[in-house]
Amino acid sequence: MDAPDQMIPGLRLSGDFSYNERPLFSDLALELPARSWTCLLGSSGIGKSTLLRLIAGLETGGSFSGSISASDSLPVDGRVAYMAQSDLLLPWLTVRQNVSLGASLRREPQDHAKIDYLIRRVGLEEYISNKPGELSGGMRQRCALARTLMEDTSLVLLDEPFSALDPATRRQMQALASSTLQDRTVLLVTHDLAEALRLGSRIYAMTQGRLKQFNLPASRSIRELDDPATMDIQSRIFSVLNS
Amino acid sequence: MKSKSDSLPLIRVWEILFAGLFMILIWQAVVWITQVESFILPGPMAVASAFVNQFALIWHHTLITAIEVLVGMVLGVAAGILTALHLTISERGRKLIMPALVMSQTIPVFALAPLLTLWLGYGLASKVAMAVLIVYFPVTSTFLDGLANTPKGYLDLAHTMRSPNRSTLMQVRVPAAVPSLSSGIRLAAVYAPIGAVIGEWVGASNGLGYLMLLANGRVKIDLMFAALVALCLLTVALRAVVGLICDRAVEWSGLNER
Numbered sequence: 001m002d003a004p005d006q007m008i009p010g011l012r013l014s015g016d017f018s019y020n021e022r023p024l025f026s027d028l029a030l031e032l033p034a035r036s037w038t039c040l041l042g043s044s045g046i047g048k049s050t051l052l053r054l055i056a057g058l059e060t061g062g063s064f065s066g067s068i069s070a071s072d073s074l075p076v077d078g079r080v081a082y083m084a085q086s087d088l089l090l091p092w093l094t095v096r097q098n099v100s101l102g103a104s105l106r107r108e109p110q111d112h113a114k115i116d117y118l119i120r121r122v123g124l125e126e127y128i129s130n131k132p133g134e135l136s137g138g139m140r141q142r143c144a145l146a147r148t149l150m151e152d153t154s155l156v157l158l159d160e161p162f163s164a165l166d167p168a169t170r171r172q173m174q175a176l177a178s179s180t181l182q183d184r185t186v187l188l189v190t191h192d193l194a195e196a197l198r199l200g201s202r203i204y205a206m207t208q209g210r211l212k213q214f215n216l217p218a219s220r221s222i223r224e225l226d227d228p229a230t231m232d233i234q235s236r237i238f239s240v241l242n243s
Numbered sequence: 244m245k246s247k248s249d250s251l252p253l254i255r256v257w258e259i260l261f262a263g264l265f266m267i268l269i270w271q272a273v274v275w276i277t278q279v280e281s282f283i284l285p286g287p288m289a290v291a292s293a294f295v296n297q298f299a300l301i302w303h304h305t306l307i308t309a310i311e312v313l314v315g316m317v318l319g320v321a322a323g324i325l326t327a328l329h330l331t332i333s334e335r336g337r338k339l340i341m342p343a344l345v346m347s348q349t350i351p352v353f354a355l356a357p358l359l360t361l362w363l364g365y366g367l368a369s370k371v372a373m374a375v376l377i378v379y380f381p382v383t384s385t386f387l388d389g390l391a392n393t394p395k396g397y398l399d400l401a402h403t404m405r406s407p408n409r410s411t412l413m414q415v416r417v418p419a420a421v422p423s424l425s426s427g428i429r430l431a432a433v434y435a436p437i438g439a440v441i442g443e444w445v446g447a448s449n450g451l452g453y454l455m456l457l458a459n460g461r462v463k464i465d466l467m468f469a470a471l472v473a474l475c476l477l478t479v480a481l482r483a484v485v486g487l488i489c490d491r492a493v494e495w496s497g498l499n500e501r
Binding site for chain 2: 053056057058059078080081082084086088090091092101102104105106107131132133151157
């Protein structure tokens with residue numbers, strides 16, 4: 001039930017972007033391999049979230065010229081789920097209503113079995129009728145993850161979704177997201193190098209409008225940071241980010 | 244998340260009683276010290292006695308004013324909500340109606356009272372219309388403000404969920420605007436009695452405003468004050484009931500009142 005039925009495509013973004021005619025990046029190419037996690041790493045304000053918002057089709061306030069295309073040549077629009085740093089749970093809805101928000105907004109019939117399954121999967125079955133105000137930060141992000149999974153889209157965009165959590169909860173959420181989203185094409189925007197190394201199969205380090213790509217050894221689960229190959233990549237990314 | 248009702252508890256009954264008692268003491272003190280004639284400023288005891296002796300008369304006129312206020316509130320709030328929704332949906336509506344709405348606020352509503360009486364007569368309709376007019380703008384502007392200031396993240400989320408505009412409006416923007424709307428309705432509860440009473444002053448044969456003018460004309464100043472006390476009680480009761488309903492609504496929304 002986790003993976004969507006349709007083929008999961010990869011995604012490619014290339015082009016230029018500027019704010020008020022001041023270029024944020026130019027001739028940039030970002031490629032998300034299908035069914036894997038790509039992490040976009042960089043300091044605050046460098047343009048990571050702008051890239052993610054472009055893919056999500058959200059307002060960026062600037063102008064983009066270029067292309068965003070899926071590897072199966074079908075439109076990207078409508079096949080994207082989005083999870084932000086803030087959980088964006090609607091405070092007047094219960095956990096169950098928040099998880100099923102997409103179908104409710106689109107006036108589609110509710111898949112009750114799937115809603116229950118996903119709420120169980122993120123461990124919130126005891127809080128199904130609670131409102132977000134009654135949940136802890138970690139629980140709220142788990143609810144947001146269930147809502148993202150409920151959307152059943154091939155592409156999942158995560159904009160620093162774990163950055164506001166305490167370290168222990170963050171690790172739990174990373175493990176849960178990694179296992180529940182393992183068959184999707186995921187773009188994780190983060191400024192936490194350790195998080196990118198743990199979760200990504202590919203890491204893009206973003207500096208001054210440029211992207212440097214690093215591929216990591218294949219892993220189906222969360223990667224340990226003390227692996228020599230990972231440590232080598234870590235030091236190379238460090239030098240790119242500090243250059 | 245805390246709603247306003249948690250952080251700012253309702254004024255307790257004893258606090259109201261204490262404030263009322265304090266005002267009565269000051270009032271009595273002014274009467275004693277200045278030795279003012281009772282047809283200028285009657286003492287609290289004289290007013291209380293008028294209130295008790297003429298209770299049936301005051302009650303009759305209070306009911307009339309209460310009906311005017313309630314009908315005016317309901318219609319004014321409904322019209323304000325519908326206008327704000329329409330202005331949010333329709334860009335053309337915004338361009339056409341918004342300037343007119345802002346311009347209309349330069350006309351003092353009180354100045355319209357004689358016109359409304361001329362057009363709608365001396366009965367209930369002109370007073371209800373006054374209450375509607377006075378309630379309409381604060382409700383429209385606060386709700387419109389709330390609808391225009393939905394947290395951007397909620398709208399981004401709805402967009403990625405391919406939500407039709409109407410669903411985003413009804414399921415996201417309207418609930419997120421409940422705290423703003425509540426502020427407008429609270430204001431409306433205080434303004435509506437003012438509208439109704441002004442309507443009664445201009446021309447009426449019933450209601451507390453009429454009773455006050457009548458009592459004034461017959462130099463029954465104690466009765467006039469008793470009618471004023473009834474008007475205060477009516478406004479306080481309306482504000483308390485509306486406040487409770489608004490507190491519940493804000494609590495339901497899980498947001499803070501702005």
